[in-house]
Amino acid sequence: MSKSQSLPPEQIAFGKDLVIDTSRRLPQFDNGDALAYEAYSARNKLKKFVAIVSDIENIPRWTFAATYKSMNDVSFIHLVHSDAVFWPPEQKQKFVFAYDGDIGTALVAEGGFGETSWRHPDIVALFIEPMARMLMDMRDKGFCHGSIRPSNIFCFSGNNTRPVVLGDSLSVQAGSTQPALFLPPSKAMTDPMGRGLGSIKDDIYAFGVSLFLFLRKNDELSELGDEEVLRRKVEFGSYSTLIGKERIQASFLELLRGVLYDDETQRWGVEDIFAWLDGVRLTPLSLAQKKKANRPLIFNGKKYLFAELLAVDLYRNPDELVTLLENGAFDRWVRTSIDSDVMVGRYEKALERVSSLGDLSKNVGFLVFHITMALNPMLPVRYKGLCFTYDGFGALMAVAAYKEEDLGLFKEVLNLNILDHALISENMVQAMMLTVIKQYDSCRVYLTGKKLEQGVERCIYTLCPNMPCLSPKVRGSFVYHPKSVLLTFEALCKQGGQIAIMMDKHFVAFFAASDSSFMNSYLYDFNSTDKNEKISGNLHFMAALQKQSQIDALPAMAGVFLGALSGVYEAYKNTETRKSVQDAVAAAAQAGDLVAMSSLIDDSDALLRDQNGFRIATSEYRILQNEYNQYNKRLANKKTYGLTNGHDAAAVVSWLVSTTITVIVVLAFISGNRIF
Amino acid sequence: MAKKAKKKKKAAKASNGKMSMKGRIFMIAFVLLGLAFLPTSMLLGVGMLPTVVVFFMGNRRNGVRASTVAAMNSAGCIPFILKLWAGENNFEASMNIIMDSQSMLVIYVAAAFGYMIDWVVTGLVSSYLYQKGMGRMMAIQKKQAFLVSHWGEGITGKSDKGDGG
Incomplete structure (x- = not known):
């Protein structure tokens, strides 16, 4: 506290001994909307760090911080500290990743595709080898970087002995800040937040594109827009699109062909890259040939000879697609012009699914999705303006929820089993696929459920584990783990106006999604219609969090609970016991000890003793009442009594x-x- | 069960006005004794009239009151029975005592004293018992109030508030 008080207003204390200078931007380290600032050590001001500040809508990957720290390779930018911090310029909390600042300069400025001064042997030693080691490390730890691009790779200019350093990846969702060029066509066309959790195969592809950019001599691509590059990638394949007329050394071409292969299942893996480094000649991959129709289909004013390319554009004019399907032109083109039984099979299944909703024009979005998937199963899901991969849906929905947008469309996607259909086209191990399908099934159940832990909120946190709690109560705060929940509520309680029922649908769903077994024991109280049970449930839960977080005192929260416990004490029937419990709870509240308060109001032994005493007293009262009634009856006539x-x-x-x-x-x- | 049934049968017979065999034997013995000691029987018959009147006065439950009167009534008769037995103990002697107004006054005043005992003692005892009952009711209320103060209204069973356990 004293440290932050002594700092100038533009500087923020962060972690144990870091200070972020909000007035000193480091744009070369930005990762999309996650902006970089200079930070320094409070002990040694000469020791510089890079603080990358991320807002909730970037969905920083705080769940991967521990995994990232465990990476062994020195070429990863060293993560020093990560946590949420109050960001005075915007008067809200943001998430900050602080990295070691001694990483040199970016190979290429963001957005530019300039050449490096590296010669070919240097590229192998300074770029390909460290990248291969990092890719292996990431694969082994199950981590996807998602931000591999020249502008995020740093080196020490003039020092050819130090390998490159790979920049930040945690401050944003995997792949969300990648320019379309660095993404395989299946992900390039999705909404940035709908690109999914990413995989090592995506990183290998991005590595391949980065490598190509270092190797090329000409800059043909900058003349083409993203959309044109994407169209070419779909039509001719990524390798052919990128290489074009470029003259690159044959050995590199083999590597590029392997890592830029569009089919994930056949794309080179880490072992293949190491084999290439060892000089092993691998069987060259043949470029996939797409079936060309023997006559074009005119759609939306354009002629299409490839079904895969048509699939990319179907969403542009859904009404024309309905017309073509109704007059049979589309059907004839698919069945007769394209000689592919597999595609016809997929097309027939798609029609079957669409017909389950009745009239074709009833849900055009559903029709476009199924026909697109039938023509090109590699493409992401497109549904009524949304475009995402099967695992990118959660982040997209979470961001929409954060922006307080209508989630009706997302509920529709879940209810129509669109994700399940999209998943089928993925080359996934069956066990893994079953797990994901089970997750979608659960989400559909949550959507219809009325309990506190259910609803669309549960779907958000289940499908997007990196999303912090979006409760309106903590708007402006980055609440992502038990400690941050407690500290946020403590601050809110200090401001006043808080009530003891702190857990709302968002909080319950957030914790239920992250640790359902921990949450289960509190759900009964949270869902109770009795106000006192809800209050005691909230206190028990917050006490458990306090114990877990090892926070000594939360006096403001304890004060709020103390003021609301009057009804809870009624669990104790004996007035003397109740009074002594009340006094003990008040003392614990003064010390800010929620754990003691929780155990006092719910001391099972004391409650049992109290209940037994109450039962005996009740029985005694009834016996006395019977005796009284008998006397009353007999004494009613004084003349005859006795x-x-x-x-x-x-x-x-x-x-x-x-x-x-x-x-x-x-x-x-x-x-x-x-x-x- | 069989015993109870038999008792019920007996009670039914008694209520029909028929005397049991034991009662009949007892009655015959009583009549024979009366005839054997006729002067004494005559004296007792007239002397114990207040007891008979009390016995049949009001309802049948006055048996205890009749007993009270009978005790004093018999105490009044004893001196004259002894006088009869000490003398000729014949019908004439018995009639002389009966016809003597002083003797009969003594006997009947004794019976009245018995009636008075019944009236006074009954009043005293019932009043004492009534006060005792009232005292017990007060003690019960006090104890109940104590229980309520310690355990809340819940133990009365009238309020749901404290009966949540």
């Missing part, structure tokens, strides 16, 4: 007196004294 006993007593008295008199009379008679 008469029987009175007569009995009178009889006894009378007989005693009578006996006494008789004895006296008899004795007097015997003694000769006559009374009468």
Whole structure:
């Protein structure tokens, strides 16, 4: 606290001993919208760092920070610290990744495709070998970089002994900041946030494009727009599109052909790159030949001879597609002009699925999706303006939710099983595919569920694990783990106006998606209609988080809970016990100890003793009440009450007196004294 | 069950006004004894009239009151029975005692004293018991209030508030 107070306003304390200078931008380290700033060590101001600041809508990959740190290769930019931090210029929290600043300069400026001064042998030693090692490391750790491009690769100019350093990748979703050129055609046309979690195959492709850019002598590509490059990639393949008329050394061509192969299953892997480095000649891959139709189909004013290319453009004019399907022109073209039984089979299945919704024009988006997938299964999902891969849907939906956009379209995608159909075209291991399909099934159930942990919120966090909590309560904060939840709520409680029921649908869904077994024990209380159960559930949960996060005191939160627990104490029936618990809870609240408060209001032994005592007291009360009622009934008539006993007593008295008199009379008679 | 049935049968017979065999034997013995000691029987018959009147007065439950009166009534008769037995013990002597107003006054005043005992003692005892009952009711209410103060309204079963356990 003292450190941040002593800093000038444009500087922010970060982590244990880092300071971010918001006035000193480092644009060469930017990763898309995640902007880089200079940071320095508070202990040694000469030690510089790069702080890359990312907003929620970039979905920084904080879940991968630990994996990234475990990477062994020195060519990865060294991650020093990562956490959410309050960003004064925008008055909200952002996520920051602080990297070691000693990484040289970018090989190529962002957006430019300039040449390097490397000669061919240098390229192998300074670029291909370190990249191959990094790719192997990433493959082994199950990590996808997603930002491999020359502008994100750094070197020390003039020093040909130090290998390149690969820049930041964690501050954005994998591939979301990649220019289309560095993405395989299947991902290049998606929305940036819909590109999915990425894979090592995507990184290998991006490495291939980067390598090509270092090797080329001419710059033909800059004359073509992204869309044209993409069309060419679909029509001729990535390798052919990029190489074109470029004259590149034959050995490199073999490598480029392998890593730029469009079919992921046949694209070279890390082992193949190492084999190439070792000089092993691999079987050259033959470029896939697309089937050309024997007559063109005119669609949207253009002539199409390749079904794959037509699939790319179908979304541009869905109404014309409906017309072509209804008048049979499209059907004839697919069945007779393109000689492909496989494609006809896919086309027939697509028609079958579309017809399940009735009239073709009823859901044109659904029709476009199925026909596109039938013509070119490699393409991403296109549905009513959305374009994403099967694993990119979650991030796209999460960003839409963050921007408070209507999620109706996303619910439609889930309900229409569009993701399941898209998944079928992926070359995925069956076990993995079943897991993903199960996840989609769960999401459909969540959509219809009414419980707190269900709803579209649960789908967001299930399908996008990197999304921080989007609860409106913590808008402006980057709440992504238990500690940040507690610190955010503590700050909010200090401001005032907070209520003890802190867990809303977003929070419950967020934690249920990240750790369902931990969350399950609290769901009963959260879903309870009883306010006191909800409050105690919230306290128990926050106490568990406090214990987990090892935060000593949360006095403001404890104060809010203390003010709302009056009804919760009623679980204790005995007024004395209740009073002692109340006093103990108040003392714990003063110390900010939610854990103690939680255990006090829910001490199972004490509660059991109290309940047993209550049961005994209730029984005693009833017995007394019965006795009272009997007395009340009998005493109702004062004149008759006790008469029987009175007569009995009178009889006894009378007989005693009578006996006494008789004895006296008899004795007097015997003694000769006559009374009468 | 069989015993209960038999008892019920007996009670039914008694309610029909028919006397049991034991009662019949007892009655015959009583009549024979009365005839054997006729002067004494006559004296007792007239002297114990207040007891008989009390017995048949009001409802049948006055048996205990009759017993109270009978005790004192018999105490009043004893001196005159002894006088009869000490004398000739014949019908005439018995009639003389009966016809003597002083003797009969003594006997009947004794019976009245018995009635008075019944009235006074019954009143005292019932009043005492009533007060005792009231005291117990107060104690119950106090104890219940204590329980409610310690355990809340929930234990009364009237409120759902504290009965959540």
